[in-house]
Amino acid sequence: DSGVTQTPKHLITATGQRVTLRCSPRSGDLSVYWYQQSLDQGLQFLIQYYNGEERAKGNILERFSAQQFPDLHSELNLSSLELGDSALYFCASSVARGVNTGELFFGEGSRLTVL
Amino acid sequence: EDQVTQSPEALRLQEGESSSLNCSYTVSGLRGLFWYRQDPGKGPEFLFTLYSAGEEKEKERLKATLTKKESFLHITAPKPEDSATYLCAVQRRLGTSGSRLTFGEGTQLTVNP
Numbered sequence: 001d002s003g004v005t006q007t008p009k010h011l012i013t014a015t016g017q018r019v020t021l022r023c024s025p026r027s028g029d030l031s032v033y034w035y036q037q038s039l040d041q042g043l044q045f046l047i048q049y050y051n052g053e054e055r056a057k058g059n060i061l062e063r064f065s066a067q068q069f070p071d072l073h074s075e076l077n078l079s080s081l082e083l084g085d086s087a088l089y090f091c092a093s094s095v096a097r098g099v100n101t102g103e104l105f106f107g108e109g110s111r112l113t114v115l
Numbered sequence: 116e117d118q119v120t121q122s123p124e125a126l127r128l129q130e131g132e133s134s135s136l137n138c139s140y141t142v143s144g145l146r147g148l149f150w151y152r153q154d155p156g157k158g159p160e161f162l163f164t165l166y167s168a169g170e171e172k173e174k175e176r177l178k179a180t181l182t183k184k185e186s187f188l189h190i191t192a193p194k195p196e197d198s199a200t201y202l203c204a205v206q207r208r209l210g211t212s213g214s215r216l217t218f219g220e221g222t223q224l225t226v227n228p
Contacts (some may be wrong), residue, residue: 002158043159043202043218056215090158102149102206102216106158 003027004107006091012113018079021110025072025093031055032074033094033104034066038087049074081114088112117142119219121203127225128193136188136222138203148186149216150179151202159202193226200224 003026013019025032034046045058049068060066063081068074078085088111092104118141128134140148147166151159163172165181172179176197178189188201200223204216 002160004158042220043204045215045217048215058215092158102147102204103161103164104159104216105161108156108158 002105002107004091004093004105006089006107006110008110009108010111010113012115013081014115015081015083017081017114018077019081019112021076021078021089021091021112023074023076023091023093023107025074025091026105029093029095029105030072031094031101032068032072033092034060034074034076035090035092035106036087037090037109043090046076078112081112083114086112086114117205117207117217119203119205119217121201121219121222123222124220125223125225127227128190130194130226130228131192133189133191133193135190136201136224138186138188138219139184140186140203140205142205142207142217144207146206148181149204149206150177150186150188151204151218153200153202153221162201190224193224195226195228198224198226 005024007022030051033048035043037043046060047066048056052068063079066076088109090109092106094101120139122137150162153159163179168183170181176191180187200221202221204218
């Protein structure tokens with residue numbers, strides 16, 4: 001158990017809909033990261049927050065947005081869903097003292113299926 | 116753009132049969148190279164960080180090494196519980212602007228008893 005909690009574990013929805021994925025980082029970790037893992041593209045970095053502020057951005061679609069709240073939990077919002085958005089979405093957190101550490105602790109992921 | 120290529124895509128070993136996984140990378144200013152293990156239906160689990168060419172790290176039956184262009188994950192006398200997908204990732208020197216990792220697509224290792 002990494003200590004990172006993601007909900008929901010599974011989500012099935014229709015094209016055009018909007019969903020919110022939630023992540024609670026390990027206790028004390030200030031950085032939260034979101035990654036997308038699909039069969040044909042592997043793990044792709046979406047976005048990083050550090051203590052409530054956006055720190056780095058990857059190839060995140062404009063239809064996707066994220067935020068980190070004062071209690072450090074984070075939410076990833078996916079809107080106008082398309083079939084190609086079906087994937088595993090992972091949240092990760094890193095030790096509080098390492099803003100730029102690559103040692104990440106991943107949650108078990110949220111599996112999104114868009115029909 | 117940072118690139119990470121892992122080979123082979125899949126590897127099947129007999130228990131006790133040692134082998135190596137390869138990770139070739141291209142990155143503008145490497146800050147660190149990372150190895151993760153991912154079990155089916157789970158998130159990746161951190162294994163090692165390597166920072167400079169010549170560095171080596173060991174953990175149980177695993178040993179990671181780093182050169183200027185590639186990294187190897189050596190598996191000595193593997194056991195069935197070592198079966199997993201092994202992911203390599205690189206981190207570029209971005210200063211204080213973030214900590215993005217670029218992952219390879221992984222090597223799926225199966226160790227048969």
